[in-house]
Amino acid sequence: MELFVVFILFGLLSFAFAGIDGVHWTYSEGALDQIHWAEEYPACGGRKQSPIDIQRRHVRHNPNMLELELTGYGEMTNGNFFMINNGHTVQINLPPTMMITKGLADRYTAVQMHLHWGGMNLEASGSEHTVDGIRYIAELHVVHYNSDKYKNFDEAKDKPNGLAVLAFFYEYGHFENTYYSDFISNLRKVRYTGQSMNISRLNVRSMLPENLSHFFRYDGSLTTPPCFESTVWTVFDTPITLSQNQIRILESTLMDMENKTLWNDYRIAQPLNERVVESSFFQGNFLIRKL
């Protein structure tokens, strides 16, 4: 029964992630690696793509950008939160009670969260956004849709300002981050592509940095096909810390669609073109660094 369910899921996923000619998109292998995404998914070749390299010297301080108000992000018990290895990442579906209620022009409702990581060889980092060319160890994306303007994610996903993604970097800390213990130990239960489980307790707020006042903002896209240019990005400057052991488990547990270890699931930085990255804080030390 379980195998049958996995098989059906895998079938659905294969359908969802296959290109027109049935080829799966990948990050770095095969005919539809990231260099070739635009051939099947034209938006991937657009001028407002994500991720980007954030260059601190070129960021514009915008004191009018207020800290986001995150509603319903705290402890949830007796829930039924779907967690799946979709062959590209691990994704947890989030309930519509989680919302961004202040800080953006509209109200945005949470849909899902997932991670990007490295690990292909020792010391390989895997964040999608980079800062001054430096790649962090990993990156968390919390995806929301504009629920003031649209009925659901599908309706919003290809519209301007249809989506809002919050991005957080990970770095090594000296201690185990106990707010990640359940998440990390659940990974082996969704080891293979298409495997899923339901988690009953979730506290997303505790998985984020305490202080959310320092962030960057710019207009970009989904970082995976179909790469729609619909996303207002908020990239937080303060990283989340995980222990070496937690990072090692994150990087080595999941298997991709070909049953190979799923690693380096990140897209490389895209051209900024005419866009400007704004920051909520003053980059006070760049003058000093220049001297």
Ligand SMILES: *[C@@H]1O[C@H](CO)[C@@H](O)[C@H](O)[C@H]1NC(C)=O
């Ligand atoms: C998860 O919960 C859904 C109902 O929300 C159920 O249909 C599904 O079978 C559950 N999956 C697992 C793996 O328990």
Ligand SMILES: *[C@@H]1O[C@H](CO)[C@@H](O)[C@H](O)[C@H]1NC(C)=O
């Ligand atoms: C967050 O950090 C900033 C900069 O370090 C500081 O000014 C602010 O007071 C902090 N906020 C909280 C709630 O700790």
Ligand SMILES: *[C@@H]1O[C@H](CO)[C@@H](O)[C@H](O)[C@H]1NC(C)=O
């Ligand atoms: C992946 O490999 C495992 C262990 O060898 C096997 O049980 C599983 O069926 C394989 N899954 C796929 C999708 O090939």
Ligand SMILES: [Zn+2]
């Ligand atoms: Zn992502």
